[in-house]
Amino acid sequence: METLITILAGVLVTVAVYLLLSRSIIRIILGSAVLSHAVHLLLMVMGGLKKGSVPLLGEVSDRYTDALPQALILTAIVISFAVTAFLLVLAYRTYQETGSDDLREMRGFTDE
Amino acid sequence: MLTITLAIFIPFLAALFVPSIYKWKPDKIGWFILIIPLVLFISLVRFIPRVAGGETISHTFDWIPSANIYFTTYLDGLSLIFGLLITGVGSLVILYSIYYLTARESLSHFYVYLLMFMGAMLGVVFSDNMMVLYVFWELTSISSFLLIAFWYHRKQSRYGAQKSMLITVSGGVAMLAGFIMLYAMTGSFSIRENIAMIGEFTNHALFVPAMILVLLGAFTKSAQFPFHIWLPDAMEAPTPVSAYLHSATMVKAGIYLVARFTGIFGGDAVWFYTVSIVGIFTLFWGSFNAVRQTDLKALLAYSTISQLGLVMSLFGLGSAALHEGYSDQSVLYAQATFAALFHLINHSTFKGALFMVVGIVDLNAGTRDVRRLGGLMALMPVTFTIALIGSFSMAGLPPFNGFLSKEMFFEAMLTVRHLEFFSIGSWGILFPILAWVGSIFTFVYSMIIVFQTFFGAHQPERLDREAHEAPMGMLIAPSILGLLVVAVFFFPNVVGDYLLRPAMSAIYPSLPNIAGAMKSIKIWHGPNLALWMTVGVVVIGFLLYASLKYWRSMYKVGPFRWGLDSVYNGALSMMERSSTVLTNRYMTGYLRHYLIYIFGIFLILTAGTLVLVGGVPFDFSNDSSITVNEYILVFGMMVAGVLMIFVSSRVTAILLNGVLGYSIALFFVIFRAPDLALTQIVIETVTTALFLLCFYFLPEVKKERVKRPAKIVNLLIAISVGTLVTVIALAVQGSNMFDSISIYFENAYELTGGKNIVNTILGDFRAFDTMLEVVVLFIAGIGVYTLVKLKSRKEGRDVED
Numbered sequence: 029m030e031t032l033i034t035i036l037a038g039v040l041v042t043v044a045v046y047l048l049l050s051r052s053i054i055r056i057i058l059g060s061a062v063l064s065h066a067v068h069l070l071l072m073v074m075g076g077l078k079k080g081s082v083p084l085l086g087e088v089s090d091r092y093t094d095a096l097p098q099a100l101i102l103t104a105i106v107i108s109f110a111v112t113a114f115l116l117v118l119a120y121r122t123y124q125e126t127g128s129d130d131l132r133e134m135r136g137f138t139d140e
Numbered sequence: 141m142l143t144i145t146l147a148i149f150i151p152f153l154a155a156l157f158v159p160s161i162y163k164w165k166p167d168k169i170g171w172f173i174l175i176i177p178l179v180l181f182i183s184l185v186r187f188i189p190r191v192a193g194g195e196t197i198s199h200t201f202d203w204i205p206s207a208n209i210y211f212t213t214y215l216d217g218l219s220l221i222f223g224l225l226i227t228g229v230g231s232l233v234i235l236y237s238i239y240y241l242t243a244r245e246s247l248s249h250f251y252v253y254l255l256m257f258m259g260a261m262l263g264v265v266f267s268d269n270m271m272v273l274y275v276f277w278e279l280t281s282i283s284s285f286l287l288i289a290f291w292y293h294r295k296q297s298r299y300g301a302q303k304s305m306l307i308t309v310s311g312g313v314a315m316l317a318g319f320i321m322l323y324a325m326t327g328s329f330s331i332r333e334n335i336a337m338i339g340e341f342t343n344h345a346l347f348v349p350a351m352i353l354v355l356l357g358a359f360t361k362s363a364q365f366p367f368h369i370w371l372p373d374a375m376e377a378p379t380p381v382s383a384y385l386h387s388a389t390m391v392k393a394g395i396y397l398v399a400r401f402t403g404i405f406g407g408d409a410v411w412f413y414t415v416s417i418v419g420i421f422t423l424f425w426g427s428f429n430a431v432r433q434t435d436l437k438a439l440l441a442y443s444t445i446s447q448l449g450l451v452m453s454l455f456g457l458g459s460a461a462l463h464e465g466y467s468d469q470s471v472l473y474a475q476a477t478f479a480a481l482f483h484l485i486n487h488s489t490f491k492g493a494l495f496m497v498v499g500i501v502d503l504n505a506g507t508r509d510v511r512r513l514g515g516l517m518a519l520m521p522v523t524f525t526i527a528l529i530g531s532f533s534m535a536g537l538p539p540f541n542g543f544l545s546k547e548m549f550f551e552a553m554l555t556v557r558h559l560e561f562f563s564i565g566s567w568g569i570l571f572p573i574l575a576w577v578g579s580i581f582t583f584v585y586s587m588i589i590v591f592q593t594f595f596g597a598h599q600p601e602r603l604d605r606e607a608h609e610a611p612m613g614m615l616i617a618p619s620i621l622g623l624l625v626v627a628v629f630f631f632p633n634v635v636g637d638y639l640l641r642p643a644m645s646a647i648y649p650s651l652p653n654i655a656g657a658m659k660s661i662k663i664w665h666g667p668n669l670a671l672w673m674t675v676g677v678v679v680i681g682f683l684l685y686a687s688l689k690y691w692r693s694m695y696k697v698g699p700f701r702w703g704l705d706s707v708y709n710g711a712l713s714m715m716e717r718s719s720t721v722l723t724n725r726y727m728t729g730y731l732r733h734y735l736i737y738i739f740g741i742f743l744i745l746t747a748g749t750l751v752l753v754g755g756v757p758f759d760f761s762n763d764s765s766i767t768v769n770e771y772i773l774v775f776g777m778m779v780a781g782v783l784m785i786f787v788s789s790r791v792t793a794i795l796l797n798g799v800l801g802y803s804i805a806l807f808f809v810i811f812r813a814p815d816l817a818l819t820q821i822v823i824e825t826v827t828t829a830l831f832l833l834c835f836y837f838l839p840e841v842k843k844e845r846v847k848r849p850a851k852i853v854n855l856l857i858a859i860s861v862g863t864l865v866t867v868i869a870l871a872v873q874g875s876n877m878f879d880s881i882s883i884y885f886e887n888a889y890e891l892t893g894g895k896n897i898v899n900t901i902l903g904d905f906r907a908f909d910t911m912l913e914v915v916v917l918f919i920a921g922i923g924v925y926t927l928v929k930l931k932s933r934k935e936g937r938d939v940e941d
Contacts, residue, residue, distance in 0.1 A: 029763055029765065029766045030760075030762070031870065031873075032766060032771075035866055036777055036778060037865070038865055038869070039778050040777070040800070042862030042863075043785060043858070045862065046854055050854070054838060055793075058784065061797055062781065069804065072813070073869065074869075078811060079764060080812070083813075083897040085886070093811070093812045093813070094880065095882060095886075096885065098813045098815065101813075102815060103909065106823070107917075109823045110921075111920070113830055116831065117928060118927060123838055135728070
């Protein structure tokens with residue numbers, strides 16, 4: 029399971045990096061969203077998967093799942109939401125001002 | 141004793157109160173400031189008898205003990221001399237500047253900078269720990285920068301400030317490297333401990349590099365050739381600053397450093413030659429160039445360079461005393477150090493007085509150009525007297541203190557002929573010759589100051605103001621210095637016994653008898669070679685001065701004309717141009733390029749490390765089992781992810797992103813993370829809604845019009861980054877170097893009273909993180925709000941247009 033999820037995360041990172049390198053702002057924002065998905069999965073994997081019960085004390089179990097990655101991911105989810113929201117509004121404003129969503133055009137490069 | 145440590149901090153503390161005093165009594169502020177150096181001076185004077193009795197006073201408190209950095213202050217004969225100069229000349233300079241600067245200037249800035257300098261300079265001379273010394277050293281450079289640029293509306297001031305900053309700070313950084321090398325050798329940052337231990341390390345590979353780097357710091361600060369070029373440009377500072385920083389104290393920090401480190405590096409041939417040759421050449425070059433100056437302050441600047449070279453060369457010669465332990469020979473060479481210390485004090489008195497005189501002339505005649513000045517003797521009798529005393533002392537004439545130290549200087553230079561080690565041979569004769577020639581030029585420019593300013597025809601039509609004598613208050617400070625010049629001549633051994641001898645023991649801690657072995661200073665020592673050299677200086681100097689107009693044109697020919705200044709300016713503008721070109725090449729402002737740099741460096745460093753370390757540990761034995769529906773979920777996510785690259789419709793793209801997000805939520809359920817699953821579902825829903833909302837305002841995602849090569853590059857980078865991340869993640873899981881710390885949190889109920897471990901981590905164990913996370917959300921919220929809000933205003937304005 030761990031290896032499979034790690035490979036899935038790797039694929040998502042590949043997709044995210046490809047999207048980040050493109051010229052359209054929307055694709056870049058999507059890229060950053062996918063990247064945070066990948067990172068959440070990776071964090072999850074680090075604590076080991078499906079080993080022990082839900083980290084709620086009082087559950088009848090001799091072992092709990094690692095709670096630390098979960099806490100980290102919870103923070104990360106919220107932060108990545110904030111980043112996405114900010115980037116979206118930034119893209120919206122940029123489009124209002126410049127009439128373009130193409131980073132290359134914004135820099136004044138002529139099209140290839 | 142805490143007194144010395146306090147002495148460093150009092151000026152800094154006082155600087156804090158300057159602005160409020162300035163608000164209260166803007167025109168009287170100088171008088172309040174004057175109290176500080178005066179009090180410090182008096183408290184230092186009270187130490188003189190104890191230090192003369194052989195006592196040293198030190199006080200330590202821990203600063204960064206883990207890095208061997210202790211705030212140790214140390215008072216011995218050497219630091220006492222400098223401490224007295226800093227506070228004594230400081231008091232006089234502040235008294236003088238009360239009259240020099242009008243209330244229209246931003247006095248509060250001026251005094252804050254000046255106090256900052258005073259504290260930093262005291263820190264330099266009282267610190268025993270090299271790191272602490274370095275911090276104060278750079279602080280003096282910074283305050284000097286601020287003071288030179290005091291009239292920052294002038295282009296020349298800004299240029300001079302930048303130049304001094306660049307040169308002295310680069311020297312300071314070199315010095316820091318030298319200190320670190322010393323630490324690498326001896327394991328101590330304490331100068332005294334280094335002096336005690338260095339004997340075992342003189343053959344260490346780092347010994348000479350450390351020495352050269354420390355000397356670079358000293359030479360840049362003390363304006364030694366070829367780093368002297370910053371000092372003439374520093375004359376753009378107000379005259380009190382020139383008198384204080386750029387003649388009496390800061391430029392002597394380099395000399396202090398050389399004196400202090402003689403105990404460490406002295407006795408080595410490289411040190412001996414570098415210090416003495418650079419010094420003697422600077423003496424010659426400075427005095428030679430001073431003669432051609434027409435601006436009195438520029439003349440004094442070159443004269444300071446030359447005099448600093450004189451003191452420097454004496455310290456170089458004096459270091460020979462450490463070559464072979466205590467003997468009659470070493471006493472002979474140590475005499476050079478004795479002369480150096482004496483001249484150091486004398487220079488501060490007569491040069492301080494001369495700077496103040498030039499300031500008075502500048503202020504009351506409207507110019508400091510010697511070609512326009514003349515005949516001021518009758519108009520400014522007091523100023524003239526002080527100028528006469530200062531100049532004649534500088535020229536080395538009796539009955540002024542400069543005569544005594546100049547004679548000692550000649551004698552010391554003559555002893556080099558007898559030097560039998562360091563394979564000096566017959567080259568030693570060059571030292572007295574250069575010294576003598578330099579002294580002739582010194583005589584000539586000293587005469588220029590007196591005669592061209594105060595004698596000759598008065599030309600009122602060429603002056604900007606009607607010349608008149610300065611007010612009484614302004615004359616007090618230079619008069620005190622002038623009196624000292626004469627007093628030291630008649631009572632030289634008061635200075636010698638109470639200040640110089642204790643300083644000798646401080647410079648030569650390994651030769652405890654050396655201070656007592658110094659000859660006492662004699663006003664008349666009979667006709668010897670040194671005296672005849674002085675007579676020669678006077679005769680030839682006078683002839684040269686009389687024939688000045690015939691040979692002055694020599695400065696316009698050939699190699700004398702192009703100076704090091706053009707080299708500096710050229711190098712600076714070349715560096716600016718090339719860095720602009722270079723920066724513009726890679727800072728394109730295009731996000732894709734920056735991301736490529738980031739990913740590229742990540743790939744090179746991490747993949748490189750993995751290859752270097754060799755072998756990535758994989759261990760799949762610990763994996764848990766996989767069910768069929770989990771396979772389906774993973775497969776679905778991979779397809780959704782890869783599809784995102786190819787879709788052209790933005791709604792499809794956001795839906796695919798939603799697929800990813802909700803699948804992850806399902807995984808969180810499977811992986812026993814209920815909190816995460818809940819959060820993920822909520823956030824994913826809001827995000828998708830937000831995307832759709834924004835898409836209403838944004839254009840359709842166009843098919844990427846990117847050339848094929850660029851696409852391939854992107855794909856390659858993406859695949860390599862993805863692979864590398866996977867490999868690293870697998871390697872991390874494969875190795876088990878540390879125990880998990882998560883067991884700790886399973887005590888959550890006892891520690892916090894909560895049963896949900898994730899919640900207790902967020903709300904209790906790491907509550908600060910959570911609080912800051914909320915701050916991030918808050919900031920993002922403000923950002924979003926501002927961006928939306930800004931628009932309406934801007935649009936409103938557009939409509940008006």
